[in-house]
Amino acid sequence: MGSNQKDVGILAMEIYFPPTCVQQEALEAHVGVSKGKYTIGLGQDCLAFCSELEDVISMSLTAVTSLLEKYGVDPKQIGRLEVGSETVIDKSKSIKTFLMQIFEECDNTDIEGVDSTNACYGGTAALFNVVNWVESSSWDGRYGLVVCTDSAVYAEGPARPTGGAAAIAMLIGPDAPIAFESKFRGSHMSHVYDFYKPNLASEYPVVDGKLSQTCYLMALDSCYKRLCAKYEKIQGKQFSLSDADYFVFHSPYNKLVQKSFARLCFIDFLRNASSVDEASKAKLAPFSALSSEESYASRDLEKASQTVAKSLYDEKVQPTTLIPKQVGNMYTASLYAAFASLLHNKNSSLDGKRVIMFSYGSGLSSTMFSFRLREGSHPFSLSNIATVMDVARKLESRHEVTPEKFVETMQLMEHRYGGKDFVTSKDRSLIPSGTFYLTQVDSMYRRFYSKKAGNETTTADNGTLLNGH
Numbered sequence: 001m002g003s004n005q006k007d008v009g010i011l012a013m014e015i016y017f018p019p020t021c022v023q024q025e026a027l028e029a030h031v032g033v034s035k036g037k038y039t040i041g042l043g044q045d046c047l048a049f050c051s052e053l054e055d056v057i058s059m060s061l062t063a064v065t066s067l068l069e070k071y072g073v074d075p076k077q078i079g080r081l082e083v084g085s086e087t088v089i090d091k092s093k094s095i096k097t098f099l100m101q102i103f104e105e106c107d108n109t110d111i112e113g114v115d116s117t118n119a120c121y122g123g124t125a126a127l128f129n130v131v132n133w134v135e136s137s138s139w140d141g142r143y144g145l146v147v148c149t150d151s152a153v154y155a156e157g158p159a160r161p162t163g164g165a166a167a168i169a170m171l172i173g174p175d176a177p178i179a180f181e182s183k184f185r186g187s188h189m190s191h192v193y194d195f196y197k198p199n200l201a202s203e204y205p206v207v208d209g210k211l212s213q214t215c216y217l218m219a220l221d222s223c224y225k226r227l228c229a230k231y232e233k234i235q236g237k238q239f240s241l242s243d244a245d246y247f248v249f250h251s252p253y254n255k256l257v258q259k260s261f262a263r264l265c266f267i268d269f270l271r272n273a274s275s276v277d278e279a280s281k282a283k284l285a286p287f288s289a290l291s292s293e294e295s296y297a298s299r300d301l302e303k304a305s306q307t308v309a310k311s312l313y314d315e316k317v318q319p320t321t322l323i324p325k326q327v328g329n330m331y332t333a334s335l336y337a338a339f340a341s342l343l344h345n346k347n348s349s350l351d352g353k354r355v356i357m358f359s360y361g362s363g364l365s366s367t368m369f370s371f372r373l374r375e376g377s378h379p380f381s382l383s384n385i386a387t388v389m390d391v392a393r394k395l396e397s398r399h400e401v402t403p404e405k406f407v408e409t410m411q412l413m414e415h416r417y418g419g420k421d422f423v424t425s426k427d428r429s430l431i432p433s434g435t436f437y438l439t440q441v442d443s444m445y446r447r448f449y450s451k452k453a454g455n456e457t458t459t460a461d462n463g464t465l466l467n468g469h
């Protein structure tokens, strides 16, 4: 026990997203933008959202209980729990403390950790904290847990179709099938106003969409170059796109992921890396003298690099895009939902593969880091993680609602945000059994949750109560 644990990383994962969703194609027609703007222009298929029954706390209660149950982990075995979220429900009481209800039931209150917040980066900060704990001399031999939970909602306007919602729980420990290559990472942090939430009376962010795209790409460049430099120093050889099997990006919408991978191809070209063949070099040569400012603004470069990147994108990125395209931006959970898509699509062929992850949170904080995968042994194996997450069934069993119903829900949630003294709908027919839901916020703003019972087919109030007392 103690420090120097080997292959610390993710042992197990569970994902939960709301069963209510709206098709992007239907939203286009409803809003009256040109056909294809959200589906092709942003690259998004569908958007999941919380109804009045769900929020970031209920989703994380669901993800954590399901993870513990499905992998057979005793809640007493958890020694640290950290949450990443940018969805503010309370300015003081952490989401982590709500999750303690699960552990208090088993008399385990000896659990370190609270919440981390910085836009979509909080989940990565939480993950690093827990991994560092397992690698440190204060580790007591128990597992760590990381939860990323967010509901991404925007005011009416161009950003609204980039919403989404989900919670992901990850079990952390040594000898993990998803192990950190801790030395290979690069960060870029700086002060910008690209996306922020200064209005505490509203759940909606203030967003400078174009600036956020440029900040994301600048951060990507910087993190990639730093990771390459560290790799070269340690390994004594150049790092290029050929040295990793998959690239997973934080995904506000899929188009930005396409642009990001194309940008890495251009950076490899500028670094004269072996991953870029002669034909690609010829296509990118006209842009080699652009200043970096000019290069972010050049549409021609964007087109040329996307053409050059196309086949590598299909191989190394496309398998990671399923859940973000189907669910939307999940803020802190987005990057890990993209990674979950890879496990879902390729679980039987991932042994030995290297995966590069890029985490970005506006404001801004960003890190690129590396995982080394191996199949592992049951229950903590890549194939079992894919089985437990059961992504295809969860996607298929969702309920599509009309854009009108979606807008109506957004209006109700605007009205409820920061509110007290209300009970939620008794109609829980749309949420799956085993799911936690919000029942009430009382006159002192205290929130009450129940779990939908396994045999609950009616709308009767017969769930298990979690009331925090």
Ligand SMILES: CC(C)(COP(=O)(O)OP(=O)(O)OC[C@H]1O[C@@H](n2cnc3c(N)ncnc32)[C@H](O)[C@@H]1OP(=O)(O)O)[C@@H](O)C(=O)NCCC(=O)NCCS
Binding pocket: 034, 035, 036, 037, 038, 040, 041, 042, 158, 159, 160, 161, 162, 195, 207, 208, 209, 210, 212, 213, 216, 252, 253, 255, 329, 360, 362
């Ligand atoms: C991304 C965002 C700026 C787009 O809003 P917008 O300015 O109305 O959209 P645009 O006019 O740029 O159109 C988006 C894309 O769709 C394309 N498009 C528009 N109509 C189209 C159509 N009918 N068919 C196909 N493509 C279309 C545009 O050409 C553009 O593509 P490009 O990015 O390759 O240029 C907006 O959704 C937003 O602010 N989202 C939140 C930002 C965010 O998540 N930031 C966090 C980053 S970490």
